[in-house]
Amino acid sequence: MEQLLSVLYGVSGIAASALYIPQIIRYHRDPSARASISLLSWGGWIVIAAITIAYALCVVKSTLIAAVAGLNVLAQITVLSYGLRSRFRSGRLPPAALAR
Numbered sequence: 001m002e003q004l005l006s007v008l009y010g011v012s013g014i015a016a017s018a019l020y021i022p023q024i025i026r027y028h029r030d031p032s033a034r035a036s037i038s039l040l041s042w043g044g045w046i047v048i049a050a051i052t053i054a055y056a057l058c059v060v061k062s063t064l065i066a067a068v069a070g071l072n073v074l075a076q077i078t079v080l081s082y083g084l085r086s087r088f089r090s091g092r093l094p095p096a097a098l099a100r
Contacts, residue, residue, distance in 0.1 A: 006064060013068025020075035027082040035090065037083030042076055049073045 027034050049069045056065035 010064055010068065013071055016068075017071040017075050020072075020079065024075070024078050024082070027079065031086065034082045034086035037079060037086065039080065039083050039087070042080040042083060046073055046076045046080065049076065 027037070049072050052069040053066045053073070056062045056069060
């Protein structure tokens with residue numbers, strides 16, 4: 001049963017990452033949609049996923065969980081990059097981001 005759940009977890013992680021694709025395509029095609037990306041939310045989700053990766057590797061010692069979280073981070077970084085590029089191009093970066 002544990003082996004089956006591990007396989008299902010891995011497959012579901014790949015599927016979850018694939019589910020980002022339609023949204024990423026929309027951001028690629030629609031500049032106005034990019035402007036609605038919440039930099040705080042997506043940045044926060046990336047930090048949380050990075051903590052999950054560290055926990056998976058250091059505490060649970062599971063490369064499977066780390067890999068699934070890593071796939072999600074890649075998709076999340078893609079979305080965040082569209083939001084950042086939109087802000088840079090429009091000159092609408094939050095003041096805190098410009099100070100860095």
